Amino acid sequence: MLKRDFHANITICGIQAKTIAEKYGTPTYIYSEKKIRQNYYALKEALNIMPFTSKIFYAIKACNNPYIARILVESGTGIDAASPNEIILAKLLGLSRNDILFTGNNLSDQDIKFAVDEDVIFNVDDETILPRIFRYGKPSILSFRINPGGDVSVTGQQTFGGSQAKFGISPSNAVHAYASAKNGGVNRFGIHMMPGSCALDVDYFRSNTKTLLNLANQIHNELDIKFDFIDLGGGLGIPYRDAQSPLDINAVGDAISSELRDIGGKLLTKNGRIYMEPARFFVGNAGVLLGKVHSIKPRPSGHIIGTDISMNVLARPAMYKEDGGFHRLMFDGSSDEAMVMAGICGQVCENTDFWDKNRRIPDSVEVNDLVVALDAGAYGYSMSYQYNGRLKPAEVLITESGEDILIRQRESIINMLDNIPLDSVLLDRLNKLKGE
Numbered sequence: 001m002l003k004r005d006f007h008a009n010i011t012i013c014g015i016q017a018k019t020i021a022e023k024y025g026t027p028t029y030i031y032s033e034k035k036i037r038q039n040y041y042a043l044k045e046a047l048n049i050m051p052f053t054s055k056i057f058y059a060i061k062a063c064n065n066p067y068i069a070r071i072l073v074e075s076g077t078g079i080d081a082a083s084p085n086e087i088i089l090a091k092l093l094g095l096s097r098n099d100i101l102f103t104g105n106n107l108s109d110q111d112i113k114f115a116v117d118e119d120v121i122f123n124v125d126d127e128t129i130l131p132r133i134f135r136y137g138k139p140s141i142l143s144f145r146i147n148p149g150g151d152v153s154v155t156g157q158q159t160f161g162g163s164q165a166k167f168g169i170s171p172s173n174a175v176h177a178y179a180s181a182k183n184g185g186v187n188r189f190g191i192h193m194m195p196g197s198c199a200l201d202v203d204y205f206r207s208n209t210k211t212l213l214n215l216a217n218q219i220h221n222e223l224d225i226k227f228d229f230i231d232l233g234g235g236l237g238i239p240y241r242d243a244q245s246p247l248d249i250n251a252v253g254d255a256i257s258s259e260l261r262d263i264g265g266k267l268l269t270k271n272g273r274i275y276m277e278p279a280r281f282f283v284g285n286a287g288v289l290l291g292k293v294h295s296i297k298p299r300p301s302g303h304i305i306g307t308d309i310s311m312n313v314l315a316r317p318a319m320y321k322e323d324g325g326f327h328r329l330m331f332d333g334s335s336d337e338a339m340v341m342a343g344i345c346g347q348v349c350e351n352t353d354f355w356d357k358n359r360r361i362p363d364s365v366e367v368n369d370l371v372v373a374l375d376a377g378a379y380g381y382s383m384s385y386q387y388n389g390r391l392k393p394a395e396v397l398i399t400e401s402g403e404d405i406l407i408r409q410r411e412s413i414i415n416m417l418d419n420i421p422l423d424s425v426l427l428d429r430l431n432k433l434k435g436e
């Protein structure tokens, strides 16, 4: 979606970065509808090889703008929701309960009641909440999130499974958990596992599928349960660095299929399906973040380039320190003939607000140049916040026909004060500041 010509004028889906910045300001997230659709169809096709029907749920937490999620829902996905509000978003997108999977954790009674009342597919993270679920009703269909335990590590990126993770139930508790659900009257089941995110390694998917199928087989043998779905989670990675290779998505389809071929029929009900719930793979490389250079501060160990894309706008670099938060950056208007090492940071008053302490960048970068962070479509806007009064950015969608449309306004101070019940003195002053 990004191009740079010899003179380093960046275009995003055919539109000059400069034009977008003039029209919408910075920082702004920009998404490509075309790329999101391409990503979806690539996965859909890769899963077509499977011996069983598959269904894909988009984990809306990665990018929760309804215009973005609608592209995927219109293409055929359901929604994986992490909270009641994300269930509401899924309903706003026109989905019915069978197309909404609820994978929350550490749920309040209110959360539980909401999910039971909506009767969405309840993916339970903690077997001890079963009595609380039954207090509100009996889900039509229920799954447990399995944490495979041990020492899970996902090449390059985040780990959600293993003995140190907060998610899921351990395999040794699984039979007991399903027995309790069955005794409580549940008669349709799924099983789920999602031990990591951003895996670029086909074997990760092969071995997770194997682990989950072994456990599903044990539950089937001991409790005579067949599954309406086996959910292999999300976790499909994208390369954030030049040195990384893209995940071979067709090989993932092959690996899962070969694990399923022999045993799937025994474990699945007649209309049973294989579920997946990716997010990053669909939207990660379909979004960029456009910002601006505001200062170049000399420093004996190399300049510090100050930009308006701070940790409150894209949290990943500050959040996933070890390796996980890397984004490539492109500077508009600068040729890369001579390169220097520099620190690159945002505007927030935290010393963790760095893109990189030492990044190789063009020597010609100047104040007011535009900067583009690549692969910012997933876990970008949806993790943004308002620290230091630096407000949430705008979001723009480039449609398949090449039109740019504003899909979320940049926040204003009025939005920031929105939920504060201002007393008459504060309100009066605010109105004066607004010129009313």
Ligand SMILES: Cc1ncc(COP(=O)(O)O)c(C=O)c1O
Residues within 6 Å of the ligand: 059, 062, 080, 103, 194, 196, 197, 198, 233, 234, 235, 236, 277, 278, 279, 280, 281, 378
């Ligand atoms: C339960 C669950 N499903 C799916 C996803 C999507 O993960 P990914 O973006 O790695 O595909 C996540 C991400 O946190 C998750 O927690």
